[in-house]
Amino acid sequence: MEAILSRNFNISNAWKLSVAEERGAYQTAKKVLTSSKPEEVLAAVMASNLRGLGGAGFPTGKKWSFLPKNNPKPVYLVINADEGEPGTCKDRYILERDPHQMIEGIIISAFAINSHKAYVYIRGEYVRPYENLQAAVDEAYTKGYLGKNALGSGYAIDLVVHRGAGAYICGEETALLNSLEGGRGLPRLKPPFPAIVGLFGCPTIINNVETVACVPHIMKNGAEWFAALGIPGCGGTHLFSISGHVEKPGVYELPMGVSLKDIIYKNAGGILGGRQLKAVIPGGISAKILTAAEVDVKMDYDSLKNAGTMLGSAGIMVMDETTCMVKMLYYATKFFAHESCGQCSPCREGTGWAHKIVTRIYSGHGKIEDLDELLRIARNMERRTICVFADAAAWPILSYIGKFRTEFEQFITQGKAALLEPAGAH
């Protein structure tokens, strides 16, 4: 398959404007801004079946169309570059290795939604990506690709890069807006949705890095071409991050709907050391786990939903036979207990409570009843909070215990020592 989003990932210094331009950067944006109408861009994005690649998979064109008509307020475009989902590093590649691709996408997208100000909210820990992105933005300004007369089109686009401060929850789009406004990163109550009341109270579109990076390609090669890359209802390719017990971990650009099994065994070179596969998390830590028997599944939003999990951030975490599921759950609950914003009571109290129980089990003081109690707490957390964080925190508990209950029971009854951890397992 021809690399689209990742075509410059292995070109050295592609984050520099001169290199990027040699490879065609900004030509599409220039063309669109000078000869297209915003409605044409929106129509193309609609027809391309581009879906939000941050995790939720919401059709991008549809999202843009939610902006109020005849709105007197400024419209903001906010790029969610707060890539914090454990197991995910796809946006990092774009930000660090090909930021101009995203900036070009921002220019076209801002033009399409009649926005003159865009923000990139970038994860605070992404130091190198930030440096390269900021350098790219600065170069784009110097060349007049951004600013009052972007690409000589007469259309004004300002782009501000804002660094987060390390909270996972700021990747939730409304917490991100609060953080961007200078407040605490607490998800907002919905409705109203950001398209109506977003950043600074104005209509706002929040798109993921990879999503906007797709836009120039759609405008360059056509919506039909893009739609054809994927599957019906979900166009294009996707950057899959693969980590864990595989021979070749990394970021792979593959078409939507590719087989998970193929990613693991073909692209990523199979299980590390030739061991047996035990389980896979297909879409970041929040996604429900799949057992080895369940990996014959297509990697797209609908297929994974039917399989009882989700594509999420497409962060694939592969676990081989040496993996201790109690330990996995220990780290998952630790993460969620640490990152819960603390706003809604079920999440605030539930994540901490669950982690205390799992910690007790992991330290060898578990009771068999703890497992049902964990399931009860997890179910009670689900769908009772402002954002989906609590659901995301519940799913590892529900799926790990649900699918590996015997192992949890053995761990409790026979003790930690009974389950020998082979060297190198982590």
Next chain:
Amino acid sequence: MANIVIDGKSFTVKDGITIIEAIDQVKSELPRYCYHPGLSIAGNCRICQVEVDKMPGTVIACNTRVAEGMVIHTQSEKAKDSQKVVLEFLLANHPLDCPVCDQAGECKLQDYYMEYGVYDSHFDETKVKKTKKGVSVGPTIMLDQERCILCSRCVRFGDEITKTHDFGIFGRGDRAKIDIYPGKELDNKYSGNVADICPVGALTDKDFRFKMRVWYLGKQESVCPGCSRGCNISVEFEKSRPYHLKNDRVMRLKPRENKDVNQWWMCDEGRYAYKSIDQNRIKAIKASRMNPQWKDTLEEVAGILKKASLSAWGLIASPQNTNEELYLTKRLFLDTLKWKQAAFKAPGQDGFEDNFLIKKDKNPNTLGAEKILNLGANEDMTAIVEKAKRGELEGLFIFNHDLAKIFGAETLKVIRQKVKTIIYQGTNLNPTAEIADIVLPAVTYAEKDGTFTNFEGRVQRIRKAVEPFAGTLPDWDILLNLAGLLGLTLKYLRPEHIFDDLAKENSAFKEMNYKKLGNTGLIWSQ
């Protein structure tokens, strides 16, 4: 308008209001912590779960808006289970220190546990420890972080009502805790309200803390006499154990909701002013004879007033008195005795005022006094006081005003020397009462019925919360007795009857009566 169904009953409510607003309007019940009608919607406590037909799961009533045909269940198994589940989370890390918590008895965690919870605790882990327990955050409020359920009402109160931005929530997850911003103190004119809106024992009122368990309190609806706003209040007093604190009967004041006057709030000045109801009171009559009683004292006063020359006596009425009392004052002194010199306004007594609740006029009934006494340009008492200083007056009848406070101790001294007879009728001890020849002990607003007219002409009822101290009488009762002795027979059994006559005579009060005034009062018709 939207037609909706709540628990099987049909209602028509305004379109677009939230489910919880609809539930409150139709006087149905639903638990809530973070929701407060006077604050923005936070939606964080998650307890107000209801089931709505055609919606998955349960939704929070505070942030779901009604729509035509909506069918809402607050009591269905799904709704109740959801409420219970959330309550369990809220209580998971709660210290359960009810035996030493002053909120016990009016704690929403206790109440809702009994109503919606009643489960056996599953929480078997170590609770999160938070450091500030029983820590002062300002002159009036104590903070206990462990009891807090992080509903953020106090945060929003400071952000939205007082705009003093006092509280914040610090930290994430189950380490999140409420605190005052570093280096700050909760010290604003309305800080006491945070104890009212705190649904648990996290913020308690230093003044009331550990004074009395709330189930010993009686409550009476009244109006704060602290300024001309007339905030609606509840006077809360020792109900069942009179031996407990001897003469301290009134324990605290709490604001009472009145959307047109004070919403849900009251100022600290008014809140903590209740102590004068029980302290520093005039309890003994003073007259020319030893050991005076009401009968002979009033006869003595009547005798003096009968002989008093119209131009040689001055009346200083009080805007602290009720409309009914001022009406009797007018009937007796102005209409019957036809005194020429009367006033009620004290000069230079304006206090602090803001653009929220607090008014500079610290009297509850200035407008009532203006309208009823109808003294026009003569309402200021300065002219009378000047005359008294010059020795042009033979006598003064003073209601409740302390001339020493208004004009200085020196003026009072001069007046005492120059004026032969000074009669004082009032509630609390002060230098003017001390130098008076005759002192008639009256009762405070908490010990009588009546009405006040606030700054915008709203007539509101005060109600008797506690019995008068032995030896004291309401001003209206004293005036009625005096009127009888002076040949003005008025047959009123209660202030309500006086008010009925006032309403007949004075067009401002036209067609008003106690029943119509209700709990929230009525604005003057003109």
